[in-house]
Amino acid sequence: MKSAYDCVVIGAGPAGGSAASITAEAGLETLLIERERVPRFHVGESLMPETFWPLQRLGLTDRIRAAGWQVKKSVQFVSHRGNESAPFFFREHDQRECSDTWQVERSEFDKMLFDRAAELGADCYDETRLADVRFDDAGKAIGVVVKDQSGQSKQIDCKVVIDATGQQSFLANKLGLKEVNPDLKKAAIWGYYRDAVRGDGDNEGATIILQTESKNAWFWFIPLSRGITSIGCVADNDFLLKGRGTQEQVFAEELERCPGLKPRLEPATRLGGLRTAKEFSYMTKQHAGDGWVLVGDAFGFIDPVYSSGVYFALDMGVRAGDAVVQGIRENDVSGERLAAWADEFKQGAMWVRKLVHAFYTKEFSIGHFMKEHPEHRGTLTDLLIGRIFKEGAEKMFDDMEKSIQQAKVAMAS
Numbered sequence: 001m002k003s004a005y006d007c008v009v010i011g012a013g014p015a016g017g018s019a020a021s022i023t024a025e026a027g028l029e030t031l032l033i034e035r036e037r038v039p040r041f042h043v044g045e046s047l048m049p050e051t052f053w054p055l056q057r058l059g060l061t062d063r064i065r066a067a068g069w070q071v072k073k074s075v076q077f078v079s080h081r082g083n084e085s086a087p088f089f090f091r092e093h094d095q096r097e098c099s100d101t102w103q104v105e106r107s108e109f110d111k112m113l114f115d116r117a118a119e120l121g122a123d124c125y126d127e128t129r130l131a132d133v134r135f136d137d138a139g140k141a142i143g144v145v146v147k148d149q150s151g152q153s154k155q156i157d158c159k160v161v162i163d164a165t166g167q168q169s170f171l172a173n174k175l176g177l178k179e180v181n182p183d184l185k186k187a188a189i190w191g192y193y194r195d196a197v198r199g200d201g202d203n204e205g206a207t208i209i210l211q212t213e214s215k216n217a218w219f220w221f222i223p224l225s226r227g228i229t230s231i232g233c234v235a236d237n238d239f240l241l242k243g244r245g246t247q248e249q250v251f252a253e254e255l256e257r258c259p260g261l262k263p264r265l266e267p268a269t270r271l272g273g274l275r276t277a278k279e280f281s282y283m284t285k286q287h288a289g290d291g292w293v294l295v296g297d298a299f300g301f302i303d304p305v306y307s308s309g310v311y312f313a314l315d316m317g318v319r320a321g322d323a324v325v326q327g328i329r330e331n332d333v334s335g336e337r338l339a340a341w342a343d344e345f346k347q348g349a350m351w352v353r354k355l356v357h358a359f360y361t362k363e364f365s366i367g368h369f370m371k372e373h374p375e376h377r378g379t380l381t382d383l384l385i386g387r388i389f390k391e392g393a394e395k396m397f398d399d400m401e402k403s404i405q406q407a408k409v410a411m412a413s
Contacts, residue, residue, distance in 0.1 A: 001125060001146075004157040005031045007324055008144050009122075009164055010130045012038060015296025015313035015320075016164030017113025021058050022321025023162075024122035028328060031123045031156065033146055038114050038126040039107035043190065043277070045230055046072065046207045046222045046307035049090050050386030052098035054314035058116055067112075070103040070205045070225045075307075075384050077366050078210040078260030085367040087203045093381045103205055103224050109310075130170060133161055133292065140333075141291030159291065160324050160333050164317070166297040169284070177284040184281035184303055184356065187240045189251045190220075190232030191275065193268040198223050207307055210260040215362045217254045218305070219261050228271065231261070234304065237278060247274050279304060281356075283346075288339035295320045299342075302349065303356045311386045316345060348388030354397050355383055363407035364400075373399050 005028075009020040012034035020032040034040075055061050074087040090099035118124040127149040134143045134155070143157040163171045172178040198204045208221035217235035224230060233240070233254045244250045251274055255261060283300040287293065296313035319341035327337040358364050370377055376396040383393065 001031065001123060001154060001156070002029070003155070004143075005029045005123075006158065006328055007031070007160045007162060008156060008158040009033070009162040010144070010170065011035075011164035011166055011296070011298070012114045012117075012124070012126065013042065013110055013164060013166055013296060013313060014113060014310050015166075015298070015317040016162065017110065017117055018054060018058060018314045018317030019162050019164060019295055019321040019324070020117035020122045020124070021113070021120050022318055023324055024117055024120040026321075026325040027121075028325060030117070030121065031158070032114070032117050032125070033128040033130065034114070034124075034126045035129045036126065039111040042106040042110060043188075043230070043232070043275070044304065044307075044309050045103050045106055045224060046220075046310075047101045047104060048307055048311040048384070048386035049094075049099050049101040050388075051101060051311045051314055054311075054318045057318055058113070060112060060116060063112060064102060064104075064109075067102075067104075067108065068225055069105065070223050072101045072103050072205040072207060073099070073202045074199075074206040076199065076203065076206045076208045078208060079365060079367060080211040080213050080215050080259075082259035083367065084260065085370070087199065087206055088381050088384055089202060090381070090385055093378060093385065099385070103207070103222055105224060130165065133163075133171060133174065135291075139290060141289065159328055160338065161292045162320060162324065163292060163294045163298045164296050164313075167301060169282075169294075169298045171292060171294060172284045172298060175286070175289075177286050178282050179285055181281040181283070184360070185237045186234050186279040186281070186303060187237040187276065188232050188234045188279050188304070189240065189247050189274055189276050190230060191251075191273065192224075192271045193229050193231055193265060194227050194271055196221070196223075196229040196231065196268040197264040197266075198229070208260075209305060210258055212254055212257040213259065214257060217257070219254070219258055220304070221261065221264065229268070231265070234279060237280070241276070247276050281353075286335070287342040289335040291333050292335075293320050293324065293338040300349070302352055303360075305356055305359055306352055306384065308349075308352050308386065312349065319345065344389065351383055351388055351393045351397070358400055358404065361404050363411055364404050369400060369403055372403060376400075
């Protein structure tokens with residue numbers, strides 16, 4: 001590890017791995033550090049189809065096809081009564097190769113990104129912890145302090161720090177930039193099962209979203225390779241984790257209340273224990289400053305219901321990497337230059353946020369809305385695919401809001 005770099009990337013998830021690959025490939029001296037040992041476990045296995053484009057930019061599509069992961073061609077929703085929507089098949093909307101995506105093992109996927117950054121010239125170190133980001137008197141980031149696995153500290157100078165520290169959000173917390181969405185303070189309990197009942201044919205690899213009878217919680221069903229399925233329960237943090245007993249008890253109680261999931265798990269065997277995590281949605285009010293930029297969950301986190309996290313992280317990593325390359329080449333690493341991509345990204349991500357809020361509105365049903373407004377099926381599929389920058393979503397959300405208000409009035413009367 002050298003004492004100075006053009007760019008230091010903190011965190012080797014999808015955002016950090018992609019950003020480091022972009023800057024290293026452009027010839028910038030790049031350091032990528034990860035606090036845990038690589039490969040490391042991470043949840044978030046389901047990829048949106050639009051991940052194809054940043055992965056293609058990184059030169060990884062052929063390797064991912066060869067990895068043997070479960071191909072994902074659709075998503076499906078199951079109501080609180082167990083009624084299944086028609087699957088949203090991506091290829092019905094777009095025949096291109098990008099319409100097939102994957103359900104990945106994140107430990108292997110993230111290591112692929114870590115190794116790719118190293119191939120392209122980045123110095124990559126795992127088991128290396130960020131101790132601090134250093135600023136000069138004018139408020140510009142000028143370097144970092146890191147600690148290796150032995151606990152020894154090292155001071156490193158750099159021109160730009162890319163914060164990809166995930167939900168730890170190092171700089172956002174240090175600078176007071178984090179704004180938690182009070183309506184989306186969620187938590188998740190999840191585990192892994194062998195031989196759960198999957199869909200048929202092209203729907204075999206579908207991500208399935210299943211609501212409980214009360215609509216107070218929902219489950220994800222993500223088929224992975226080797227017959228393993230990721231099963232998780234998401235609900236308000238207080239509802240799921242406070243005053244209800246152990247995570248085993250809570251998970252079992254919510255499973256009993258999920259008529260769409262119980263039959264799928266009857267022949268299945270759980271592998272290992274359950275895990276728990278808070279899934280608070282938040283955004284940062286500033287996304288870059290002089291000499292630093294935020295990417296991935298350090299930039300903001302949206303609820304996991306639509307599996308947008310990995311795609312957003314990869315896309316932000318590529319966009320921020322390009323901005324850093326241009327800024328350093330032009331000797332302009334101002335916050336304005338490093339965040340030149342952020343407003344467009346936030347505008348696109350806003351549509352997914354709106355869709356998340358609609359999902360958590362108990363009076364709303366995606367299946368019912370599609371029956372009322374079949375003309376919006378293409379727009380909804382666009383968002384499920386990850387085409388968040390395509391124009392035209394406004395009309396769908398105008399009609400969706402009307403449907404929600406009508407349903408609320410009907411329930412109240």
